[in-house]
Amino acid sequence: MISYHDIATGLQDLGLNRSTPVLAHISLANLGEVKGGLNTVTGALLATVDNVMMPSFTFSTMVIPESGPEENLMVYGSGRETNLAAEVFSHDLPSDMPDSEASEALRGYPGVYRSGHPVFSFTGLGLDVALVNHPAEDPYAPISELRKLDGWVLLMGAEPSANFSVHYAEKLAGRKQFTHWALSAEGIHEIPHYPGCSDGFHKLHYYMQEELHTVRVADSYWHAMKVDTLLNVAVALIKEDAFALLCNNLNCPRCNLERASIKAQYSHQWRPESQT
Numbered sequence: 001m002i003s004y005h006d007i008a009t010g011l012q013d014l015g016l017n018r019s020t021p022v023l024a025h026i027s028l029a030n031l032g033e034v035k036g037g038l039n040t041v042t043g044a045l046l047a048t049v050d051n052v053m054m055p056s057f058t059f060s061t062m063v064i065p066e067s068g069p070e071e072n073l074m075v076y077g078s079g080r081e082t083n084l085a086a087e088v089f090s091h092d093l094p095s096d097m098p099d100s101e102a103s104e105a106l107r108g109y110p111g112v113y114r115s116g117h118p119v120f121s122f123t124g125l126g127l128d129v130a131l132v133n134h135p136a137e138d139p140y141a142p143i144s145e146l147r148k149l150d151g152w153v154l155l156m157g158a159e160p161s162a163n164f165s166v167h168y169a170e171k172l173a174g175r176k177q178f179t180h181w182a183l184s185a186e187g188i189h190e191i192p193h194y195p196g197c198s199d200g201f202h203k204l205h206y207y208m209q210e211e212l213h214t215v216r217v218a219d220s221y222w223h224a225m226k227v228d229t230l231l232n233v234a235v236a237l238i239k240e241d242a243f244a245l246l247c248n249n250l251n252c253p254r255c256n257l258e259r260a261s262i263k264a265q266y267s268h269q270w271r272p273e274s275q276t
């Protein structure tokens with residue numbers, strides 16, 4: 001069983017301190033048994049860092065239109081019934097993402113601010129500056145701001161696939177992303193740059209080398225990295241190898257579409273030497 005002290009020590013050993021703004025991804029289930037449970041986890045985190053934000057994503061707000069762009073892995077017109085059950089995003093709508101216990105607990109703290117993206121909202125304490133402008137068309141706006149603040153990403157028992165910031169690197173590197181639609185009180189929003197598959201993100205850790213800080217707390221591994229370094233490494237990796245960070249599942253529709261789009265781009269650019 002891990003204690004408040006174990007958690008606080010683990011976070012300090014990762015290099016985090018009061019002045020480090022942190023985007024925290026926490027998988028409570030992977031932490032093992034914690035003395036005092038969720039309250040201990042959030043309490044130790046907030047005692048270590050002053051400014052923290054967590055994802056409060058709401059996939060239940062998404063709707064499927066009658067038509068849209070091609071190669072978007074969406075069956076247009078298939079949402080006539082499910083669209084009726086979609087939620088309208090509001091700042092009070094609970095997150096429906098996996099492992100949302102810690103971010104839901106943070107949402108209950110006084111003084112928190114939640115950004116307004118209808119699907120990819122973040123809840124933060126002391127990070128209003130990164131969250132105040134989060135339009136539907138820019139899912140990664142808070143991460144871009146966190147980078148300017150010299151922020152860090154923390155994976156506390158969370159899998160590398162939970163590292164949403166890597167999707168921002170994919171956008172910066174020009175990788176194909178998707179278009180989705182979601183409801184807010186203002187109506188239907190188009191959401192460009194909707195992320196693809198994250199199952200290959202563990203491959204990034206190797207390339208981060210000593211810039212990836214890792215500790216083991218009981219049976220779980222925790223990682224921390226600077227947002228700026230993460231983005232620099234991931235963007236360089238994708239620019240060098242267009243297939244980098246895709247997953248190894250041969251039946252993954254998103255990664256397969258990614259590969260097909262890269263190959264189509266190559267064959268389009270390719271010219272036999274005799275013609276150049």
Ligand SMILES: [Zn+2]
Binds near residue numbers: 197198200252255256
């Ligand atoms: Zn995949």
